[in-house]
Amino acid sequence: MIERALGADARAHGRNLILLLTLGSIAMAGAVWWYYHRQLTAMEDQVIQELRAVSDNKTKQIATWRAERVGDGEVLLSAPVISIATKILAGGGSPQDTADLAEGLQRFQDAFHYRGEVLADMEGRVRMAIGEPATDAGRLRDLAHEAIAAGDARLSDLRPDPLSGRPLMALVVPVAQKGAMILDIDPERFLYPYLRDWSGRSQSAETLLMRRDGEYAVYLNHLRHRPEGPLQFRRDMTGLGLPPDSTLETARVFRGKDYHGAPVIALLRHVPDSPWFVTVKIDSAEADEPERRLGWEMAIITGLIGLVNLTGAAVILRGRNARIQEEKTAWFYAAANDTPAYIWMADPTLENSFINAPLAKFLGTSKTQLRDTWAEAIHPEDAARSRTTFRAHMKAQEGYTHEYRIKRFDGEYRTVVSKAVPRHSPEGAFLGFAGSILDVTGRRMAERKLREANESLQKLSSRLIGAQEEERKRLARELHDDLSQQIAALSLATGRLKREIPEHCGEARMQADAIHAELVKLAEDVRRISHELHPAVLQYSGLAAALRSYCEEFGASNSLEIALEIDGAFEDLTPDVALCFFRVTQEALRNVVKHARVSSASVTLRRAEGALHLMISDRGAGMDAGAAGGKAGLGLLNIRERARLVGGKAEIRSAPGEGTTVTVEVPEVQSAAASRA
DSSP states (O other): HHHHHHHHHHHHHHHHHHHHHHHHHHHHHHHHHHHHHHHHHHHHHHHHHHHHHHHHHHHHHHHHHHHHHHHHHHHHHHHHHHHHHHHHHHTTHHHHHHHHHHHHHHHHHHHHHOOOEEEEEEEEOOEEEEOOOOOHHHHHHHHHHHHHHSSSSOOOOOOOOOOTEEEEEEEEETTTTEEEEEEEEEEHHHHHHHHHHHHHHHSOEEEEEEEEETTTTOSSSEEEEEETTTTEEEEEGGGGGGGSSSSSSSEEEEEETTTTSSSSEEEEEEEESSSSSEEEEEHHHHHHHHHHHHHHHHHHHHHHHHHHHHHHHHHHHHHHHHHHHHHHHHHHHHHHHHSEEEEEEEEEEEEEEEEEEEHHHHHHHSSSOGGGGGGGBBBBHHHHHHHHHHHHHHHOOOOOOEEEEOOOTSSSSEEEEEEEEEEEEETTTTEEEEEEEEEEEEHHHHHHHHHHHHHHHHHHHHHOOOOHHHHHHHHHHHIIIIIIHHHHHHHHHHHHHHSOOEEEEEEEHHHHHHHHHHHHHHHHHHHHHHHHHOOOHHHHHHHHHHHHHHHHHHHHHTOEEEEEEEOOOOOOOOOOHHHHHHHHHHHHHHHHIIOOOSSSSEEEEEEETTEEEEEEEEOOOOOOHHHHHOOHHHHHHHHHHHHHHTTTTEEEEETTOEEEEEEEEEEEHHHHHHHHH
């Protein structure tokens, strides 16, 4: 009985052990399958996160590139060459204007690497061409009209060149209301490299650039699996998930078939301020490969789980984590070495602990670490300052941006900008810096050349204003000495003719009186025009007398009440400063009559705090502050330029419905210097 009891106990113990092992195996299998499905989700999320990171990067690169191109147009729009281009389109440009415009555009093209530049009128006729631009008249006409309608610099969409068939886009800058400057951009050089670059090791990953065209999506870049070039392949967009208004607030992830029929995982994102969409995709077969491999591993683990149980699972988990960590490390080094950017890292104990392959090639070394010898590549004049900056920010554990010169592999010193950001562990410990280096030598040279071009254009502007004043003097003399004398002779002849008409011919005598009155009025108009062209009172009686005379005559002829206030004596002003204040007053009062829609204005001339002040103001309709700040018409630009020529400055303050105030201030020292010049 005891043996039976012991046997029963043994069997019960065995059954309990088997049951325990079975339950443990089932529980472990359930845990393993739960882990498997969790890993599947994590892997898919990792793929999507990688696509999202690539999409964010490429979208920002393209948006930034577009903004830089528009910025080029705004620089050109604010440059003095616009006024020269306006004159040429109006048919009034001289050969010197044409040469100056060609030189300015050539410098702009050399600095920013456009394919070609065209100055075209509203009919699409080419008035000037630089480089190798596309000169299809219909395209130029359409671009000019679009730029005039927009009123600002804008980028055209990608379109095939009608002449060569190559994809082409253009930066279009309006020139007044007469035409536009059209700068052709070669996307093969600037845009498509962003799309071809992929930092990972994927064999099927691809970036697509599209735009909506009705019910279709047009592919704008080269496609790996189709022989056609950009803009040649269209696809029904029904399955792409594009909203009706062609915008996406956030990126959209979807699974489906690509343009060549392969199942893919893709992420679609709208490029801000453009009609474009960026799609980054990877074939599902490649993305799911880790999942399939993991599935086989889990099947093997499940088959062996009864033997290894928790120990085997722990070993597998530890091995998998180590493999994932190794893959992450390998991915980081591969990504860092595959990117064209210059990347470096430093930890708190070493000034330089890693440089990627492009930076090593730039420096002409095969090392991946420079340690504390990195400063030897820096220009001797910048080395001490660079090391001090680095150590100070390392101690403060804060990022920084620093510009210095560094020696390239060929011995040439290049100007670079180094940007560093701090790295921290998940626990918050400071791990050092991660940084990048950007070669800005070309940009600095371009900025210097642009400054030199602006200085040359300012000198030209000074000469043009001087020539304008000389021409005004000549015209005033001809009006006064020639035309006025002829009108006076006609008036005398009309008086003699009237005396010859008999008293009973009343109608004839009345006509003679009317002719004589018109001649008197014409003589007065000629005298007024001559006075405006070159006021003799300014030369012989001074600025104060000239302003009083002009305000009285201008106010009377235009029904405008002008309150003139002159505080101080101004007989000692130099001719240049006096002429500047007089011409500014003329221009400002003309603007009051033309735009302000008021019946009164005020002019104030005073001396205070070592400077000469002139202020013309009204309480009229006003204008937008943006126009007053930099996009005003030629009149306001002329005011600013005249003030600059005598060493002063002009300020235009205005707002819709609040009137306009034009203020010119010239230091007394600058006035004396202008006299000596």
